[in-house]
Amino acid sequence: MARFQHTVTLAPVPRRWLESCVAALHDLAEGTDVEGARLRLPDGRLLPGPVLAEGRHLRPGARYRPVNEKDGRPDPDQCVTVLAWDRRRETALEVVTVDDDPDHPARLDCVLGLTSAERPREVSLSATLHPSGGKRQKHLGGTGRAHLDLGRWWQATGHGRHPARAPLSGTLAHTLVRVTVTVVPRPAPDGSWRVTVKARVRGRSVARPLLPLAAAVLGHRARRAFAEALDRAAAAWNTQVPDLVRKDGERLRAELADALLDP
Template identity: 60%
Template sequence: MARFQHTVTLAPVPRRWFESCVVTLHDLAESIEADGARLRLPDGRRLPELLLTEGSHLRPGARYHPENDDGSGPDIDQTLTILAWDRKRETALELVTLDDELDGPGHMACTLRLTSAERPSDAKLSVKLETGGGRWTKYAEGSGRLHLDLGKWWASAAGSGRRTTAPVTAKLDHALARATVAAVPRPAGDGCWRVTVTMRVTGRSFVRLLLPLAMTVMGRRARGAFAKALDDAAKQWNDQVPELVRKDMEQLPLELVESLFGIDEEGTSPSLGT
């Protein structure tokens, strides 16, 4: 087994702001109206690049596809499905992507679950990649699960809670290796978060025998790469999050729509119009 650990300092996200943002995103989604397959904002502007192809908007079973670049219809290689939409209980979405460029048809499914929108307490993300090609394609497959206990996160970030309990845990499974990740925040003296990330990697199949040797030869370089990846991610977080947190919550939904769907100031998509 190989063990990696590194600590980074992150700009904090206020709990009240985060919870308001979750509510705002739900408000934004619920303000969008379905006009057949087309989706429209409350002021009547068309929401480009996304089509409702099955079910009722935001109801369990509703399916959405991005629109083809030429406007000819839905791109069936990508599907967003509403699994649950209940502010008091759970919001759950599934995104499935098909890719025929792999050695055989590729299938990636991502599922996000949040409990609940009114008082977020728990978030889970699962990812699964499968291929349907030959015998060696199993080495291109894998799965991952991430669990964020929001109650434990806020408590730990404030300096309370059990130090041995990680608010963030993740598991990654591959034919050749299995990794577990844990992240624990603690308060820094300037109000920031000091987040310690620990990863343990266990080899599978023939890699189980090779991993100890590889760590003996390249352990320092591997730990350096692990630390650099976290430092780079922390830099991006600290460059972007403080500005985002300072934004007016009433302006944030409009900026999200503009950034996600490319709507210009006049309310049209540069490529699709109204």
């Protein structure tokens, strides 16, 4: 098993701002009307992109597909399905993308869940890559899962007792390796977040006896690459987030609506 750990400093995200953004996004979706299969924004503008392909708007089972630019028909290779839509309980969406590349055909299934929109408590994400090129391609597949407990996150970034478990955790399972990640924030004196990321890598199948050797030979280089990747991600966060949190939910909703109108 190989272990990695690195700490970065992030610009904070206010809790009330995040909750207002979640509410604004739900308001935008619920204020959108359906005309035939086309979607019309609350201000009356028609969306040029996704159409309602099946079911009733925002009801479980509703499916939305982007429009194919070549023939103007719904794209069968991409689909967003509503699994749940209840602001008080749960919002869940499934996104499926099919890649028909003749050399590496595959299907990617992602499920995003939120509990709940009125008082966000938990966020979950799962993604599974299904290669469809036969047994020779099976090593390209894998599954990833992440879970964010917002209650523990706000507790950890405050000045009270620290939560017993990591607020953010995830796993990545492959035929040869399994990676477990935990993310724990702490408040810094200047109000920013000091976020520690820990990762454990375990070998599976034929890779199990080879991982200790690889860790001994490449351990320092791998840890440096791990730290550099997190530093780059933190730099991008600190460049974009401070400007973002200055915008209220209504402004973000308007900007999202404008973005959806750009084909």
